[in-house]
Amino acid sequence: MSPPDDDQLREILPRLRRFALSLSQNPSDADDLVQATMEKAIGHWQRRRPDGDLRAWLFSILYRQFIDGRRRAGRYARLMQLFTSDPQTSASTEDIVVANATWEAFDRLSPEHRALLVLVSVEGLSYREVSETLDIPIGTVMSRLSRARRSLRDLDEGTSGEKPSSPSLWRLK
Amino acid sequence: MNPRHPTEQDLHAYLDDQLDAERRQWIESWLQANPEQAAELEQWRVDARRLRARYANPEQWPDNPALDPAAIRRRQRANSQRWLATAAMLVMALGIGMTGGWKVHDMMTPPSISAQPMADAVQAYRLFTDNVSLDGNTTIDRNTAIDGNTAIDGNGIVDASDTAVSEPDANSREGIVKLFQAHFSDGIMPPDLSAAGLEMTSARLLATDQGPAAMVVYRDRTGRQMMMYIRPPGAGNHMLEPGKRIDGKLMAQYWSKGNYNYAVVSQPDDPNAAMLEEMLRES
Numbered sequence: 001m002s003p004p005d006d007d008q009l010r011e012i013l014p015r016l017r018r019f020a021l022s023l024s025q026n027p028s029d030a031d032d033l034v035q036a037t038m039e040k041a042i043g044h045w046q047r048r049r050p051d052g053d054l055r056a057w058l059f060s061i062l063y064r065q066f067i068d069g070r071r072r073a074g075r076y077a078r079l080m081q082l083f084t085s086d087p088q089t090s091a092s093t094e095d096i097v098v099a100n101a102t103w104e105a106f107d108r109l110s111p112e113h114r115a116l117l118v119l120v121s122v123e124g125l126s127y128r129e130v131s132e133t134l135d136i137p138i139g140t141v142m143s144r145l146s147r148a149r150r151s152l153r154d155l156d157e158g159t160s161g162e163k164p165s166s167p168s169l170w171r172l173k
Numbered sequence: 174m175n176p177r178h179p180t181e182q183d184l185h186a187y188l189d190d191q192l193d194a195e196r197r198q199w200i201e202s203w204l205q206a207n208p209e210q211a212a213e214l215e216q217w218r219v220d221a222r223r224l225r226a227r228y229a230n231p232e233q234w235p236d237n238p239a240l241d242p243a244a245i246r247r248r249q250r251a252n253s254q255r256w257l258a259t260a261a262m263l264v265m266a267l268g269i270g271m272t273g274g275w276k277v278h279d280m281m282t283p284p285s286i287s288a289q290p291m292a293d294a295v296q297a298y299r300l301f302t303d304n305v306s307l308d309g310n311t312t313i314d315r316n317t318a319i320d321g322n323t324a325i326d327g328n329g330i331v332d333a334s335d336t337a338v339s340e341p342d343a344n345s346r347e348g349i350v351k352l353f354q355a356h357f358s359d360g361i362m363p364p365d366l367s368a369a370g371l372e373m374t375s376a377r378l379l380a381t382d383q384g385p386a387a388m389v390v391y392r393d394r395t396g397r398q399m400m401m402y403i404r405p406p407g408a409g410n411h412m413l414e415p416g417k418r419i420d421g422k423l424m425a426q427y428w429s430k431g432n433y434n435y436a437v438v439s440q441p442d443d444p445n446a447a448m449l450e451e452m453l454r455e456s
Contacts, residue, residue: 014231121221
């Protein structure tokens with residue numbers, strides 16, 4: 001298989017960062033996760049299915065990296081330290097902040113539910129693509145999606161009259 | 174035929190536009206007759222919209238140059254070169270041992286240029302750190318073949334730019350075979366391990382005081398590297414007892430056979446190294 005096309009990868013990069021942010025909930029950690037994903041994708045390019053969707057493949061690598069790391073480290077904060085062995089190449093938290101566009105109810109969902117909602121509602125992946133990305137049966141995708149949406153409603157209604165927030169903006173310090 | 178009521182999963186699939194036209198229309202009709210469920214579905218739709226808004230426009234986030242594919246590749250190349258440089262130092266240190274009789278006082282007294290025990294180590298290290306062209310996929314460096322007997326300058330160090338000689342095209346296994354036929358006619362060829370998923374990613378000729386040596390790097394599907402090293406025996410035709418040594422994260426297995434000394438350098442837990450060593454020793 002021909003080596004990865006950098007332009008293709010660059011085009012998907014923002015979406016990878018977004019997916020990583022939805023999982024990690026921290027821009028610096030998210031970029032570390034994306035970096036580890038890109039390294040793996042470039043190193044394992046030969047294993048990619050030629051007819052597979054590149055975006056879904058990259059999402060699946062990222063999600064596996066996240067889940068594997070979480071299992072290893074036990075806690076998310078410790079996981080991310082695994083990806084920051086080279087501090088010169090990771091994003092600096094001092095450079096990037098996220099504006100106060102929070103949605104506490106969403107943040108309190110489990111990572112599995114957050115991943116599912118982002119892939120379906122934000123990325124617009126089909127249930128089958130989500131099933132492949134998260135490596136779960138399609139029936140589980142559907143039942144989990146149902147639970148995720150109900151959990152989000154329950155959590156949102158339980159919060160103190162929070163209004164829908166404006167879109168999240170990243171800005172330079 | 175549709176059941177009388179859609180399931181909740183049908184409603185989610187409707188919301189996510191995962192249904193065919195017929196089923197979609199059926200649910201739309203059903204929702205018109207069931208305003209309570211329609212309101213609930215509308216709330217899910219609002220949530221989805223809100224989520225999209227929250228994560229909108231990631232392409233406008235501040236750029237992080239470390240994530241660029243070219244930067245990732247550069248770092249991977251640098252890591253690969255560091256590995257090779259370490260491996261080179263390990264086998265060259267072994268080369269010093271191969272020459273035999275290296276005593277501390279030898280280090281304290283200036284040896285003659287041609288007999289410097291570290292000449293090949295210095296040369297190899299220099300080649301690997303100054304003139305490495307490994308990109309992990311294609312590179313067989315064919316411009317660093319050096320005649321070790323004629324190219325050593327006044328400091329015992331080879332300048333590759335002055336001494337590069339014409340060699341067969343080594344961008345292929347055939348080229349590597351030709352290189353070995355030219356320089357190690359009675360030595361053991363690096364085996365073809367492609368059936369085991371190992372690709373030869375580079376071959377490199379190196380100068381020693383006793384004649385040319387060579388390193389052939391293999392890479393498996395996961396990117397793990399190992400190296401075959403061949404060199405003439407040291408001064409006094411010193412042959413090696415088979416052995417191994419571990420230096421940091423690398424292991425060298427070494428032995429002598431025929432007119433050459435051999436080593437396989439790998440990560441200590443690389444099972445491919447044992448296979449390569451066995452093939453070479455049984456050749």
